[in-house]
Amino acid sequence: xxxxxxxxxxxxxxxxxxxxxxxxxxxxxxxxxxxxxxxxxxxxxxxxxxxxxxxxxxxxxxxxxxxxxxxxxxxxxxxxxxxxxxxxxxxxxxxxxxxxxxxxxxxxxxxxxxxxxxxxxxxxxxxxxxxxxxxxxxxxxxxxxxxxxxxxxxxxxxxxxxxxxxxxxxxxxxxxxxxxxxxxxxxxxxxxxxxxxxxxxxxxxxxxxxxxxxxxxxxxxxxxxxxxxxxxxxxxxxxxxxxxxxxxxxxxxxxxxxxxxxxxxxxxxxxxxxxxxxxxxxxxxxxxxxxxxxxxxxxxxxxxxxxxxxxxxxxxxxxxxxxxxxxxxxxxxxxxxxxxxxxxxxxxxxxxxxxxxxxxxx
Amino acid sequence: xxxxxxxxxxxxxxxxxxxxxxxxxxxxxxxxxxxxxxxxxxxxxxxxxxxxxxxxxxxxxxxxxxxxxxxxxxxxxxxxxxxxxxxxxxxxxxxxxxxxxxxxxxxxxxxxxxxxxxxxxxxxxxxxxxxxxxxxxxxxxxxxxxxxxxxxxxxxxxxxxxxxxxxxxxxxxxxxxxxxxxxxxxxxxxxxxxxxxxxxxxxxxxxxxxxxxxxxxxxxxxxxxxxxxxxxxxxxxxxxxxxxxxxxxxxxxxxxxxxxxxxxxxxxxxxxxxxxxxxxxxxxxxxxxxxxxxxxxxxxxxxxxxxxxxxxxxxxxxxxxxxxxxxxxxxxxxxxxxxxxxxxxxxxxxxxxxxxxxxxxx
Numbered sequence: 094x095x096x097x098x099x100x101x102x103x104x105x106x107x108x109x110x111x112x113x114x115x116x117x118x119x120x121x122x123x124x125x126x127x128x129x130x131x132x133x134x135x136x137x138x139x140x141x142x143x144x145x146x147x148x149x150x151x152x153x154x155x156x157x158x159x160x161x162x163x164x165x166x167x168x169x170x171x172x173x174x175x176x177x178x179x180x181x182x183x184x185x186x187x188x189x190x191x192x193x194x195x196x197x198x199x200x201x202x203x204x205x206x207x208x209x210x211x212x213x214x215x216x217x218x219x220x221x222x223x224x225x226x227x228x229x230x231x232x233x234x235x236x237x238x239x240x241x242x243x244x245x246x247x248x249x250x251x252x253x254x255x256x257x258x259x260x261x262x263x264x265x266x267x268x269x270x271x272x273x274x275x276x277x278x279x280x281x282x283x284x285x286x287x288x289x290x291x292x293x294x295x296x297x298x299x300x301x302x303x304x305x306x307x308x309x310x311x312x313x314x315x316x317x318x319x320x321x322x323x324x325x326x327x328x329x330x331x332x333x334x335x336x337x338x339x340x341x342x343x344x345x346x347x348x349x350x351x352x353x354x355x356x357x358x359x360x361x362x363x364x365x366x367x368x369x370x371x372x373x374x375x376x377x378x379x380x381x382x383x384x385x386x387x388x389x390x391x392x393x394x395x396x397x398x399x400x401x402x403x404x405x406x407x408x409x410x411x412x413x414x415x416x417x418x419x420x421x422x423x424x425x426x427x428x429x430x431x432x433x434x435x436x437x438x439x440x441x442x443x444x445x446x447x448x449x450x451x452x453x454x455x
Numbered sequence: 456x457x458x459x460x461x462x463x464x465x466x467x468x469x470x471x472x473x474x475x476x477x478x479x480x481x482x483x484x485x486x487x488x489x490x491x492x493x494x495x496x497x498x499x500x501x502x503x504x505x506x507x508x509x510x511x512x513x514x515x516x517x518x519x520x521x522x523x524x525x526x527x528x529x530x531x532x533x534x535x536x537x538x539x540x541x542x543x544x545x546x547x548x549x550x551x552x553x554x555x556x557x558x559x560x561x562x563x564x565x566x567x568x569x570x571x572x573x574x575x576x577x578x579x580x581x582x583x584x585x586x587x588x589x590x591x592x593x594x595x596x597x598x599x600x601x602x603x604x605x606x607x608x609x610x611x612x613x614x615x616x617x618x619x620x621x622x623x624x625x626x627x628x629x630x631x632x633x634x635x636x637x638x639x640x641x642x643x644x645x646x647x648x649x650x651x652x653x654x655x656x657x658x659x660x661x662x663x664x665x666x667x668x669x670x671x672x673x674x675x676x677x678x679x680x681x682x683x684x685x686x687x688x689x690x691x692x693x694x695x696x697x698x699x700x701x702x703x704x705x706x707x708x709x710x711x712x713x714x715x716x717x718x719x720x721x722x723x724x725x726x727x728x729x730x731x732x733x734x735x736x737x738x739x740x741x742x743x744x745x746x747x748x749x750x751x752x753x754x755x756x757x758x759x760x761x762x763x764x765x766x767x768x769x770x771x772x773x774x775x776x777x778x779x780x781x782x783x784x785x786x787x788x789x790x791x792x793x794x795x796x797x798x799x800x801x802x803x804x805x806x807x808x809x810x811x812x813x814x815x816x817x
Binding site for chain 2 (some may be wrong): 109
């Protein structure tokens, strides 16, 4: 697989190595510097609506005994990623770990003892090179499903996503190489559960409403987030997010929109600040008479609502109202609870009505 | 959606209702009978290589106060399934719960308080009608992915699964209506992890080796199990299963081959007794020099190995040897550990070699 960015990313990795070599020949302790990836260094940029890493920098020095092992590991990972880039290969982060795990000659020490040692260093390399791991040719776990009037070119194959029956396209972890050949869709509907996507497909919602359906199956995988971003950016499609009416669903929305705390350094390329929240809302419960099919808010749910209330990116009048209403009702509501009206209700009334009336939360 | 079995299944449900009506008009307590679904009533049929339910029968009597609520719920679920069958609709088991959850007129009682009340009764209805839940038009969670030289007709769409790039077809929960239009594959390779499928697709394994790849993503979902069964039954394709070399991987294999304890009543339609286990095996560790990339067997792993040793369907010389070897080595090995040889190794040497030499465990 080849990306346009390959040569650029390989060059960035080479520069890290060049500096280390220069340090060695200059008689200095080899060192690399990288942004701090801790919550204390995560900032919300209100204008852009994105989470970013701040300016705190840390360094890793080979001759500092506390850094030596990590330094060695960082070099191994950087070298392997450059090799992947040059060979046009990709690897899962687990494969990378196994590829690099070996005995250090003349010692009883292994290069890596577990994937928990290699994963954070991959994130380090991402921030050091200002690249997504996918641009380093590394893959995370994939999940997500797509349906709609969209024709994609993937590895030379032409895939018409409106002709995939009720099965759909599995969204891979790397989608940067997708070419969007044709698109006859008016918007992207991002849906929390795959079961709800099944429902919409059975009702031919995507075909009747010119919608691209992206099913997440819970928290959005990186591939699905990147794909939504690309659909918004390249095809200028509006994006609506449809989750359960609970703090977990709202956080899924905020990750798609704003980015995640853990991966704040990647928001710029994974998040879609233009996306809008469609439902389920607390107002839906009264409006559609769903009182009997709500679930009681548990303590863990309440705790999470209170956390969201503290996040700067939920600090907007509509969201505060929504979250406080959830606490005062003591209830949450699932997407699939709409089935209590009728199986067709979500496709025939709920979604088209909300979209026509532009009933969104931003 | 319509299946050939629809009328037959609807008729079976009607008969249950007919009997209840006859009971009522005959002045008898309404009653339904059903097979006991407990481990004590699960038997391994050695000749067929399948798990079956035994002959123990229980009854549910409306006038027995302990049964009344369940009896009412059973009737609600049966009636709704018949309605789905007649309308040609399908519903997720969660939607079914929400569709049926309502207040009982004149009382403070709800028909259902949680999905944990409706799910077991769906299984009851499956055994009572000797039907898969998919034949009752109910859907479980789907997961799984497919690639290969196979053309499927799904809801009128013609899907060429060899032309889906690196994305692949998402396997839905209902596959009974798939029509296999063309097949140029020699065998089905069932793979535990999706990441390994990604690897094989990157190496074009499916195209170069005429293989249909089915990625499970952990324990096999019902849709994936049923699909493998249909590929074996209708297209007469041999099925090889490729999992991690640990008790969890071996159990995934046994569920695909023999059926699961929980769903023993469905083995006949979900399990593929002809399938064969390809790897990873304990012998692989020495043969391919993978000692450095094994993981230590934890207590929970050891306990699970000892459980498998007690299952009748693992009571075969090769499996006993394999499981005991795992205990004596104190090690397990993952599919992706093969990356320590090289990324291409699994596709270029490991799999083709094993298949050519017919190195299987039955």
